[in-house]
Amino acid sequence: MALTSPRFQPNAALAEVESNGKVLKIGSSGTPVHLVQMALLDLGYSLPVSTAKANYSPDGIYGEETRQAVKKFQKDSGTLKDDGVVGQKTIRELDRRFSAFQHRVRLHLRSIALTHVPFERSLSNAELVYAMYGIKIEFASGESIKLTPDQRALFDKVDQACKWDLNDGEINELQGIGSRAPANDILVFYVNTFADSNLLGCGGHAKNRPACTVAAHAGAWDTAHEVCHVLLTSSFNPVHISDQRNLMHPESRSSPTPPVLTDRQVKQIRNSPLCGAM
Ligand SMILES: [Zn+2]
Numbered sequence: 001m002a003l004t005s006p007r008f009q010p011n012a013a014l015a016e017v018e019s020n021g022k023v024l025k026i027g028s029s030g031t032p033v034h035l036v037q038m039a040l041l042d043l044g045y046s047l048p049v050s051t052a053k054a055n056y057s058p059d060g061i062y063g064e065e066t067r068q069a070v071k072k073f074q075k076d077s078g079t080l081k082d083d084g085v086v087g088q089k090t091i092r093e094l095d096r097r098f099s100a101f102q103h104r105v106r107l108h109l110r111s112i113a114l115t116h117v118p119f120e121r122s123l124s125n126a127e128l129v130y131a132m133y134g135i136k137i138e139f140a141s142g143e144s145i146k147l148t149p150d151q152r153a154l155f156d157k158v159d160q161a162c163k164w165d166l167n168d169g170e171i172n173e174l175q176g177i178g179s180r181a182p183a184n185d186i187l188v189f190y191v192n193t194f195a196d197s198n199l200l201g202c203g204g205h206a207k208n209r210p211a212c213t214v215a216a217h218a219g220a221w222d223t224a225h226e227v228c229h230v231l232l233t234s235s236f237n238p239v240h241i242s243d244q245r246n247l248m249h250p251e252s253r254s255s256p257t258p259p260v261l262t263d264r265q266v267k268q269i270r271n272s273p274l275c276g277a278m
Helices: 012-018 031-042 064-077 088-097 119-131 149-155 169-174 222-232 263-271
Strands: 103-111 135-144 186-191 211-215
Touching: 012 031, 012 088, 031 064, 031 088, 031 263, 064 088, 103 119, 103 222, 119 135, 119 222, 135 263, 149 169, 186 222, 211 222, 222 263
Parallel strands: 103 135, 103 186, 186 211
Antiparallel strands: none
């Protein structure tokens, strides 16, 4: 047997718990604990201490509160021994409860540039991040857009500054080319560069046309980051998160391990009209 839940399946440490190679208990920490805590929250168990920090929440620390919530989950299951330790049987039961995705976000990729990171990788990385929270990233369509010579000159470098509401200007114009997408899907435009060459992306878009723009030299997690801006909207604070493990840390990451989200970000994303129920 192997883990099948999209939340847990890619995590090597949880796979080890499933194969009886280790357990999560008091003193354990990191993403595997974060994922178990997130699952417990989604099952309705409250973790006020573990969710107190705004930058990394739930905190991935297997303390007394997590132990008690695990015990309660085990007791409520009616079949598990309530020892407060996440071992093979407990992770299998959690896996079973989250065997399917609960939400989905649909992306339409539109490109006028040759990206450094292949689309497939940007997509699969985005899938990994959101899957940890039961959200399926669906590739809805992809287009390499043929530009007119005038458009090529205009969009060679995107000069417009990045802001939230872009109802005019170059980015607005760019996001109007290529095939349209349904109103609750997200368009992702890949461009050569912005005038500010340090800028790797922009989550700004016109009202009722959810979209983001990503520079060709952006990193492997940056598509997921810009899509997150669109999902969170301008109403969410903080826009960026200072903890480097979070997807919304302002700097591009090169780490191969998936960045995480906070439970507050996840809640906001799930409430977005762009995040549909499965
Ligand atoms: Zn950002």
